[in-house]
Amino acid sequence: MTATTDTPSLAELQRRAAERAAARAGGSERLRGHIVCDGLVRIFKTDGVEVVALQGLDLVVDRGELLAIVGASGSGKSTLLNILSGLDVPTAGIARVAGVDLLTMSAKRRLRYRRHMVGFVWQQTARNLLPYLSARENVELPMRLARRRAGTRAQELLEMVGVAHCADRRPSQMSGGEQQRCAVAVAVANDPEVLFADEPTGELDEATAGEVFGALRTINAELGVTIVVVTHDAQVASQVRRTVAIRDGRTASEVRRSARVADDGSHELVTEEYALLDRAGRMQLPAAFVDALALRERVKLNLEPDHVEVRRGDGE
């Protein structure tokens, strides 16, 4: 077979694959979120061994949402956050943030995306702040790098997250919680579209973690920044309206919390758990359900008028 001159380039093949994936996903309607992942795949290759860290992950986050992502170690949470923040490139699927396609972005665009469109808070406090700068200078630095006038914004942001009293202190003169709250101010210094936080309270005690999470909530409410927090912390996960659980590189279930007016007129918080169904109709049963009924290999499904029944498939 001879190669023809119109052999499509890799970029063209990727564009076509993204188009096909979008069509399969139900077109633009379904993909309208501020953050959209559809059939997202990330395969790592080390020494000839392939690790599938994300295997067709679907996730849509609305503009202005504060979302928690939970999952066991190795489920793919950091891989997802690294892709969404532009630090890593997915192998296949759709990953889009504020209309930017993270799969086909050029290196130059990627740098701009990281500088201007996303903010990041890491678990390790030392990774978030420069040790030889004061809190205020740390917040001003991203603005200077982006050639923006800092003005009074750094001080205002430090006030917003409750650490204005630390403005002239270096990180070593601040507690872990104060450093993380300062890191939140740094992350939003350049008015990003989205803020990603990877275990931001992982190294803190419960009370301090609550303060850092309070700072994230304030930023979300006051500045309208979309925030995605990866956490092991059940307390943090219980403070947001939506928590998505990742299992084996896929979104498996989500918990939604909403306020409802009770019969006596009081407000109560209602928590509802959902399993997530992908376009092919696949879903994961919660591990606790599988264990409780000792479900193995195959199950029997019965369609009832308003629900689907799942029974053990061994005739018992």
Ligand SMILES: Nc1ncnc2c1ncn2[C@@H]1O[C@H](COP(=O)(O)OP(=O)(O)OP(=O)(O)O)[C@@H](O)[C@H]1O
């Ligand atoms: N650079 C890499 N090279 C090879 N494998 C990797 C790489 N990064 C992640 N993995 C693998 O991908 C899978 C998902 O890892 P990831 O770090 O995303 O999980 P996680 O849910 O964030 O875990 P943790 O809570 O422990 O941080 C794991 O099996 C991990 O070993």
